[in-house]
Amino acid sequence: MxxxxxxxxxxxxxxxxxxxxxxxxxxxxxxxxxxxxxxxxxxxxxxxxxxxxxxxxxxxxxxxxxxxxxxxxxxxxxxxxxxxCSAESPKGRRSVCYDRAAWESRKEHKPASNAVDMAADMGIELLTEAQYRELQQLGPFDTKTSSWVKTPDAIRKLGGALFCDCRYGHVFVYHNGAESYYGARGFRGSLRV
Incomplete structure (x- = not known):
């Protein structure tokens, strides 16, 4: 709080x-x-x-x-x-690249952190693509922002990472270089209790 x-x-x-x-x-x-x-x-x-x-x-x-x-x-x-379940990607977790390797690869203009390390530090797991789609069944989320999702190793080994959003009433999955970061992209997590 x-x-x-x-x-x-x-x-x-x-x-x-x-x-x-x-x-x-x-x-x-x-x-x-x-x-x-x-x-x-x-x-x-x-x-x-x-x-x-x-x-x-x-x-x-x-x-x-x-x-x-x-x-x-x-x-x-x-x-x-x-x-x-915030309507848009959590504000306190935006402008981060995907993981530490991506963060370390940036020579200039490094973001403050990365999604994977932040999630681990918090004690949560990044949503998977399937979990993100489940979330979208509960209402429209990320209609103006986007959120990194857990990326399969095969994609990550090639330098990419996945993110999702909801536009036009449809969930979209995209790829980007894992080192990229944007003011409107953060990440969502899950916790089991």
């Missing part, structure tokens, strides 16, 4: 910060029931209470503009699945 986080070795939020974040997540959950039909907030909150380190990750998702929300439940593992 906007206040400075209390940092300790376990990366836990203070009780007040936890309450603030849970209030935001609950309001978003209740406002967007189409994203998680058949699921109830009390069960999600109980799972979060049992995994407080995940609140730290969700707070990172929130403070970088991702607006995380529950988009599914894995009955096999008992995990709730959160995706970044």
């Amino acid at each position: 906007s206040q400075t986080r209390t940092i300790n070795q376990q990366k836990h939020l203070s009780p007040e910060q936890q309450d603030d974040l849970l209030s935001v997540l609950k309001a978003r959950f209740e406002k967007n029931m189409n994203r998680h039909q058949g699921l109830d907030w009390e069960s999600v909150q109980a799972k979060l209470a049992a995994n407080p380190e995940k609140l730290w990750v969700l707070d990172d998702m929130e403070t970088t503009g991702g607006e995380p929300d529950v988009v599914g439940y894995d009955a096999t593992t008992g995990d709730y699945i959160f995706y970044d």
Whole structure:
């Protein structure tokens, strides 16, 4: 959230910060029931209470503009699945190239960071193309921006990376040099709790 986080070795939020974040997540959950039909907030909150380190990750998702929300439940593992559900690519994660190798290859005008390292530092996974398409079934996302998605190794080894957006009511998948970065391109992530 906007206040400075209390940092300790376990990366836990203070009780007040936890309450603030849970209030935001609950309001978003209740406002967007189409994203998680058949699921109830009390069960999600109980799972979060049992995994407080995940609140730290969700707070990172929130403070970088991702607006995380529950988009599914894995009955096999008992995990709730959160995706970044902001209308546009998260503002705090834009203007980044794809990964560290791409960042290191830039001789001039390096971006501040890269999507793969930022996601790992946050504790989230970049959405895959399939997950991105699932997200788009829940509403229109990235109608003015675009988001890097997890790129297959075969494409990445050739210097490319994939990104997606939604235009004209259709999801498009594109490629670009992994070292490229744009003010309107960020990345979306997922988290299992």
